[in-house]
Amino acid sequence: MNQIPTKTLAFQVDADRSRPQAEVQQRVVELPLAAADTVDDNAVLVAISHSSVNYKDALAAVAHPGVARQLPLVPGIDAAGRVVASKSANWAVGDAVLISDEAFGTSADGGWRQLAWVPESWLLPLPSAVTPAQACALGTAGITAAWSVQALVDHDCLSGTFPLLVTGASGGVGSLAIEILAQRLGCSVTAVTGKLSQESRLLDLGADQVLLYDDFVDTTTRPLLSTRWAGGVDTLGSAALATFLRSVADGGCVAACGLASGTDLNLTVYPFILRGVSLYGIDCTRYSAAAKAAMWRKLTTDWLPQQGLQNSRTVRLDEVPETVFALLENRHSGRCVVELPPVPGV
Template identity: 40%
Template sequence: MKHYRALVARLSGEEILASVEQLELPSLRDGEVRIQVAYSSVNYKDALAVSPRGNVVKRYPHVPGIDLAGTVTASKDARFSEGDAVLVTGYGLGVSADGGYAELAQVPGDWIVPLPAGLTAREAMAFGTAGFTAALSVLRLEEAGLAPGQGPVLVTGATGGVGSVAVAMLAGLGYEVAASSRKADAEAQAFLRELGASELLPPDALRMPEGKAIARERWAGVVDPVGGPALRDVLGAVRYGGGVALSGFTGGADFAANIYPFILRGVKLLGIDSVLCPMPERLRAWERMAGDLKPAGLSDGIAREVALEELPGALRAILRGEMRGRVIARL
């Protein structure tokens, strides 16, 4: 194969236009691995990469896609051989380097995770970057002392990619899960119940009482991919010794808070980074995702599967907040 198809984003004036193009196969450099991509997934960061105000990608033309799963077709890294099943998330994939929205991808061997036994390529991208972020959040909360039976665990943005996977993971581990989402329609509520949420809350129900510096203790732990001003209210309701795993800023990057949750209750604010996560931690997370963190019917929970040509519409939908659950791209 001398050419391959990819979704290419190009800068046109003040707009970014994305369309499927034929690209020429580059030569393989030392330390690189060529992967035939089977699946990628649709993430908020991918949508920002094709948005003129996204500030994710510095140079165009560019192939988005911050994750992929597939099969090695050629390798100049001794750790990987033709036929190996692999996955890649984070690092520079889909940001500083061309990403997974392509039939072929070439990446440094240092970025690659061998596909764990117990996961197919499709299941790996049913998780994708969002699921990996959810897994890191659960692992960090466990390391901070969270265990089933300590009380309810709150998941914000629960119908989104990170949130929905976190709900399913926590419920599968035996936690009591409270799910918060702006989507209050019957379909969204049924979706969260199916994932295992025992309590459904609108964001307004999380607000701190007026005039209070700290709220009553409610949450044994929190998975928060939303951030923004609501983080103050979330922190104020965490139980003694609990933690908040913070991984996103769809609600904004800034919040105003006070020190009371930290010095009166020993609450921990745990930053979750899925991009430069060290490889040993990355491997542990994916092994858990192939084991006890893998929800029953993982593939059945995929909201939609799209082809390469359908990706621009899916990326616009996620920016408009119209996406529920996981959407994967079939390459």
């Protein structure tokens, strides 16, 4: 690269939080890019070719205060591309990278922009077999699915007689978890989805059985239900997680990573003290850099979800709002990759 550009195209969200019900503004704008001599030592400039739209990004895009911790904000918790300038001894120009950090897209600008200076510790290397678009098709959803599966491995849930269950199955985390469990680890998996239209896709991913959300969820107050599952992955919370925990077999484990249907959990302690069930919380941002790098390596090698790499939908920056609302209104399935326009001369 001859010269570092001074501007980058970005999708920015803003709202006046001092005014109740203030309108959220979403706009594609040119933002200034910091000069190399003004950024921290060890900062790396990445030309972002791809990002993605996660549930968390959809919340950031409507300025949800729990996710958009600064305004204005460029959302996008995943981004991939190549290094175009580096003040770090560990990253060289031309390296293909994924950007992943808790602050990225929440308390610092994220990946819905062409260029980003980031601390070197936010970068993970892309293996040669994985393109930036594919890295974003996996992204945080893939990493979360992998940590959830790891919890089931660690709790010895994969070799029992009961199948595993995955809720929110057609979503990013759910579909990637199904593929890893069924295709990479040979487990029997039941998928719970609210969308009948997704049944054949979930069977293709490797689920043995697909249950509709309304048939699965038990709204009675019975403290325990018949045992049906060795454990599994919950992306929904609320009534789905409460039903799930009440029907897990002795010694089973549920990796709870999501809240797509709610944050409440109406339950007694019986599943835990009469069946020894474990509820294992997943927060993919809380692992050390070394653990995160090791899990990313596992996800992109032994556990690589091939269908997940191929089946994402791609949108441009100006098409992001439509995807955001589809996600928030539960009209969207699978992964959505955002393609950024290249910066001329970079």
